[in-house]
Amino acid sequence: MKTFSTIFIMSIAISAFSSTNPGKDNNKDKPDNFKYLTEQFADARILRYQVPGFENLSLKQKTLIYFLSQAALCGRDITYDQNYKSNLLIRATLEAIYQNFNGNRSDKEFKKFMVYLKRVWFSNGIHHHYSTDKFFPEFSQEYFVTLIKQTPLEVLPIYDLQNKEQFFEELSTLIFSPDVAPKRVNLDPASDLVQSSASNFYDGPTQQEAEEFYAKMKDDAKKNKQSTLVSFGLNSKLVKEDGKVVEKTYKIGGLYSQAIEQIVSWLEKALTVTETPEQIDAVKKLIAYYRSGSLEAWDEFNIAWVKDQNSLVDFVNGFIEVYGDPLAMKGTWESVVNFKDVEATKRTEILSRNAQYFEDNSPVSPEFKKKKVKGVSAKVITVTQLGGDCDPTTPIGINLPNANWIRKEYGSKSVTMDNITYAYDRAAKGNGFLEEFAFSKEEIERADKYGHLAGNLTTDLHECLGHGSGQLKRGVGSDALKNYHSTIEESRADLFALYYIKDQVMIEFELIPSDEVAQAEYDSYIRNGLMTQLVRILPGKTIEQAHMRDRALICHWVYEKSKDKNVIEKVERDGKTYFRINDYDALRDQFGELLKIIQRITSEGDYNAARELVENYAVQVDPALHKEALERYAKLNIAPYAGFINPEYTLEMNGEAINDVIITYPDDFATQMLLYSKKYSFLPVR
Ligand code: ZN
Numbered sequence: 216m217k218t219f220s221t222i223f224i225m226s227i228a229i230s231a232f233s234s235t236n237p238g239k240d241n242n243k244d245k246p247d248n249f250k251y252l253t254e255q256f257a258d259a260r261i262l263r264y265q266v267p268g269f270e271n272l273s274l275k276q277k278t279l280i281y282f283l284s285q286a287a288l289c290g291r292d293i294t295y296d297q298n299y300k301s302n303l304l305i306r307a308t309l310e311a312i313y314q315n316f317n318g319n320r321s322d323k324e325f326k327k328f329m330v331y332l333k334r335v336w337f338s339n340g341i342h343h344h345y346s347t348d349k350f351f352p353e354f355s356q357e358y359f360v361t362l363i364k365q366t367p368l369e370v371l372p373i374y375d376l377q378n379k380e381q382f383f384e385e386l387s388t389l390i391f392s393p394d395v396a397p398k399r400v401n402l403d404p405a406s407d408l409v410q411s412s413a414s415n416f417y418d419g420p421t422q423q424e425a426e427e428f429y430a431k432m433k434d435d436a437k438k439n440k441q442s443t444l445v446s447f448g449l450n451s452k453l454v455k456e457d458g459k460v461v462e463k464t465y466k467i468g469g470l471y472s473q474a475i476e477q478i479v480s481w482l483e484k485a486l487t488v489t490e491t492p493e494q495i496d497a498v499k500k501l502i503a504y505y506r507s508g509s510l511e512a513w514d515e516f517n518i519a520w521v522k523d524q525n526s527l528v529d530f531v532n533g534f535i536e537v538y539g540d541p542l543a544m545k546g547t548w549e550s551v552v553n554f555k556d557v558e559a560t561k562r563t564e565i566l567s568r569n570a571q572y573f574e575d576n577s578p579v580s581p582e583f584k585k586k587k588v589k590g591v592s593a594k595v596i597t598v599t600q601l602g603g604d605c606d607p608t609t610p611i612g613i614n615l616p617n618a619n620w621i622r623k624e625y626g627s628k629s630v631t632m633d634n635i636t637y638a639y640d641r642a643a644k645g646n647g648f649l650e651e652f653a654f655s656k657e658e659i660e661r662a663d664k665y666g667h668l669a670g671n672l673t674t675d676l677h678e679c680l681g682h683g684s685g686q687l688k689r690g691v692g693s694d695a696l697k698n699y700h701s702t703i704e705e706s707r708a709d710l711f712a713l714y715y716i717k718d719q720v721m722i723e724f725e726l727i728p729s730d731e732v733a734q735a736e737y738d739s740y741i742r743n744g745l746m747t748q749l750v751r752i753l754p755g756k757t758i759e760q761a762h763m764r765d766r767a768l769i770c771h772w773v774y775e776k777s778k779d780k781n782v783i784e785k786v787e788r789d790g791k792t793y794f795r796i797n798d799y800d801a802l803r804d805q806f807g808e809l810l811k812i813i814q815r816i817t818s819e820g821d822y823n824a825a826r827e828l829v830e831n832y833a834v835q836v837d838p839a840l841h842k843e844a845l846e847r848y849a850k851l852n853i854a855p856y857a858g859f860i861n862p863e864y865t866l867e868m869n870g871e872a873i874n875d876v877i878i879t880y881p882d883d884f885a886t887q888m889l890l891y892s893k894k895y896s897f898l899p900v901r
Contacts, residue, residue, distance in 0.1 A: 251642035253860065253882050256330045257350075258751075259337050260854040261607070261884045264638040266599050266862055269878050272554065276528050277876035279488045280552055280599050281864045283530045286481035287550035287602030290532075291891055292898040293471050294339045294548050294603040297539060299396055300415040301389050302340035303900040307372040308363075308386055309335060310892055313885075318365040327354040328362060329885075336888040337607055337858050341390065342399035342413065344608050345751065345760050345856060349397050349413070356391050372900045400541050402698045402759065404826070408541035416545040419455025425542060428453060428460045444620045445510035448544040450534045465534060465548075466508030473897040478532070479505050493523035501532060517616035521625045524592055528554045529628075531613060536604065538761060543700045550602035551613065556595040556633055563593035563631065563675050565724050573680050573715060578807035583818040585623070585686050593629040593679030595671075600861055607858030607884075611636050612678040614708075619693045622683055629679035631671060639857060640667050647851050652747050653738070654786060654793040661735040665727075669736040672726060673712045680715070681708030685814045695820025699829050701761035706768050707817055710810035713740065713769070717803045734799050741783060741802075744770025745794050749841045750848040751855045757834050768833035773805040775832075792843055860887050 253261045269277070295302040309332045319325060331352040338344040352359070363371070363383055373382045388395055396413035403411070409422040417425060429447050436443045451462040452470055463470045467479065482502050489495045500516035513533070523529070530553070534546030566573075570588040577584065601609050614629040616622065653659045685707070687693065696703050715721065717733035727733070744766035751763065758764050774783050774794075782801045786793045796802055816824045848855075860881055867875040881887055 249641075249880075250882060251638050254884065255854045256333050258854050258856055259334065260642070260857045261860060262638050262642045262857050263860050263880055263882060264598065264634050264862075265880070266597055266634065266878060268554070268556070268597060269599065272527070274873070274875065275488045276490065276554065277864075278873055279485055279490070279528045280554065281866060281876045282481050282485040282488065283528070283532070283550075283552040284600035284602075284864055286478045286485065286532060287530070287552055287600045287606075288891060288895045289477035289481060289897065290474055290548045290550060290603045291339075291606070291895050293465070293474050296471070296898060297415050297545075297547050298338075298340035298399060299342060299413050300418075301396075301901070302335075303896075303898060304372060305341055305386065305389055306335055306892070307896075307900045310889065311370045311372065312362050312366045314889070315366050315370045316362055317367075318361065324354050324358050327352060328358075333884065333888075336884070337856075339604065340399070341396070345763075346753070346756070347399035347401075347759060348753075348756075349393070349399075351393075352390060356387055359387060359390065374901075400539060400759075402541060404698065408698060412541045414539050414541070415452065416540050417453045420453055420460045422542070424455075424460050425453055429544065442511065444618070445514060446544075446546075446618055447510070449510060449537075449546045450508060450513065451545070464508035467506050469508055471548075471898065473899075475505050477895075477897050482532075490526040490528060491523060493519065494526045497523050504533075514618060514621060517618060517621050518625050521592075521616065521621065521628055527557075528552075529596070529630075531605075531615060532602075535615065535617065537617075538701055539604070541698060543694060543697065547604040549604035550600070551598060551605050551609070551632075552600040552602075553596040553598045553630070553632070556597050559595035559633055560593075562672070562726060563595055563629070563679055565726060566675055566679050567593045569720075569724070570680060570683070572720070573711075574684055576718075577684065577711065578714065578811045579685060579814040580811060583685050583688075583814050585684065588683065592626060593631075593675060595633045595675075596630045597634045598632050600864075601859060606861065608856065609635060609859060611639075612674040614678040614682045619687065623686065627683050629675075629683070631674045631678060633671065635859070636667070636671060636674070638859070642857070643853075646853050648747075648848075648853060651847055651851060652742055652793070654795045658738050661731055662739060665732045665735040666739065668727065669716065669732045669739070672721075672732070673709075673716055673736050673740075676712035676715050677708045681711035684711055685818060687820070688818050691818065691820035696817070696822055696825045699822070699825040702764040702768065702829050702833055703813060703817060703825050705762050705765035707810070707813050709765055709769060710806050710813060713737070713806045714803060714810055717799065730799075733803075734796075737796055737799055737802055740766070741770055741774075741794055741796060745774060745783075746792065746840060746844050747848075749836060749844040752836060752841065754838075754841065754845065757836055764829060764833035768828060769806070769809060771832040772809055772828070773802060776808070777801060777805050791847065792840060858884075860884055863887075 249265055251262050253263060292303060295306060313332055331354070334350055335341060342349050360383060363386070368379060373379055398411065399413050401408055401411040407422045409417045409420060409425050420428065432447055433443055451464045453460060453462055465471045465475065467475050479502050482498055486495060486498050489498060497516060497519040500512065500519045504512035504516050531549065531551040534548050536549065537543045537546055539547040574585050574588045601607070609632070612631045614627055616627060649659055649662055653662065694700065716736050717730065721727045722729065748763055748766060752758060758767050777783065780798065780801060782796070782798045782805065784795045784797055786795050815821070862878050862880050865877050866873050867877055
């Protein structure tokens with residue numbers, strides 16, 4: 216996965232060169248009146264994205280998108296519940312207050328209440344979506360009591376009206392107490408990662424018990440000659456019952472059944488309008504998996520899904536990314552529905568076709584390279600619906616499946632979400648960020664000219680080649696790096712992209728017009744990793760999130776290792792700090808050097824080396840630089856995180872038959888969130 220690392224690039228997509236360039240869809244570069252930015256609260260901005268080309272799809276394709284989008288929305292509550300066991304209860308309470316509070320709705324305090332509710336929607340729960348720290352309301356606990364007392368009791372999620380005081384107390388504690396569930400994902404190795412994390416993947420077991428449980432499961436599988444390749448623990452909660460550790464599987468008839476039944480019913484409808492035999496097979500296998508909860512069935516689905524290369528419409532749907540689990544085993548539910556941007560995909564097809572070239576020529580040790588890179592398919596997509604963990608905040612690139620053995624034997628699908636990055640760029644136009652932090656006028660011009668292309672191409676390289684490159688040594692498990700896995704894996708993919716964007720071959724393939732594109736990417740990457748990403752961190756905190764750690768690791772490492780040659784220079788000017796790159800070629804060599812090291816660590820599952828790199832380069836923050844970055848950033852008044860309002864799709868019926876699917880672009884975040892809660896709440900709130 217790639218999150219929006221270049222969030223601060225202010226460039227808009229200027230048609231920098233001729234229309235024969237396959238990497239550009241020039242229609243989109245025309246100015247438009249679409250409102251990309253709708254509002255800003257706390258540290259979040261709400262954006263909208265367009266779905267260019269939707270109207271030109273066939274009725275069948277539009278209908279398929281409609282059904283898959285409904286399936287994407289039906290899993291929303293699962294994500295809330297996985298993030299924290301009381302999230303649904305809290306959300307239901309806040310929404311009931313918002314819709315029914317009888318008191319003054321126009322005073323300052325109520326506005327603070329609205330900000331808190333929006334933040335809960337934005338993060339799918341009470342923990343910051345990025346830092347995973349619990350966030351707190353700006354209003355007081357006393358005001359919360361006022362809110363709740365001036366809301367009719369019958370609309371609140373109280374089961375036992377005799378005990379309403381107890382309910383008030385419970386909710387106050389959940390929302391205000393800094394001691395209750397302070398962190399969603401705790402990666403501090405000094406603590407029991409499982410017990411100290413608030414995410415809802417474990418209930419009862421200690422970290423050691425959880426690790427032993429899965430070690431034994433793998434052992435047993437080996438003894439019984441069953442496959443040890445499945446992603447153990449991916450779709451279940453581990454609980455302790457009567458002193459025994461057991462798994463509760465997410466499936467029909469199991470945990471989250473009510474929501475999964477709804478997802479499946481829409482997938483069954485989707486089966487009637489699939490585009491290819493491969494797609495029918497994939498959807499059928501996904502349904503079978505949701506029914507059985509079997510991890511073999513999950514792998515079978517993924518293999519079928521990778522084989523479906525020709526459908527224009529595609530989707531992600533399932534328990535997938537493991538960032539929410541401190542042990543990196545359990546998948547948070549997510550969905551993305553999309554269709555291929557045929558024109559822009561020509562860019563990624565060039566990369567895919569030459570995957571073996573990139574693998575063979577990388578600076579990695581030969582023993583850790585794939586002898587034969589299989590089926591790295593990459594495409595540029597137009598997103599039509601975000602769901603679960605991808606909504607409202609979304610990655611900008613995805614490479615799936617995650618199972619290494621499937622990637623090795625069947626390949627993977629890699630996507631770049633072009634209409635999303637486009638919305639980011641448009642919304643950021645002219646907000647002053649680049650001008651504040653870039654060292655020189657040349658840097659700013661380069662970013663304006665090439666920033667969008669450089670960012671997209673880096674994402675393509677990261678997703679379609681980076682994650683798929685390299686191989687593990689025999690006997691090394693994909694979970695060997697444990698809590699450092701995500702950071703190391705993202706660094707590996709980033710380094711692959713950084714190394715190759717400056718390869719001569721990129722110009723030969725006509726993917727970029729000049730070396731300046733790579734320079735623009737290096738400028739922004741170094742600026743971000745050494746300084747500007749610090750604006751996302753609260754004073755006194757360290758770096759936690761895997762992608763931020765990945766960028767900090769890379770930038771601090773190359774900065775330190777090339778200090779004697781002054782490759783990257785820290786410059787003070789008018790009391791402000793800048794980072795200037797003096798030698799782009801030498802910097803590329805450094806990226807290659809680190810890629811080699813990180814691939815070795817990954818291939819050998821060298822936990823100690825991973826820990827050393829991450830703890831030394833990726834976690835700590837220079838307090839003075841942090842303070843300065845925050846102060847300079849505060850003056851710009853830009854919220855650092857962005858989330859999206861989805862388009863809405865409605866069926867135009869002709870009797871029993873679907874006549875058309877109409878797309879509209881709502882522009883109010885709260886309205887959409889309330890609509891989703893009303894239509895797609897299938898799980899009990901406690
Ligand atoms: Zn990634």
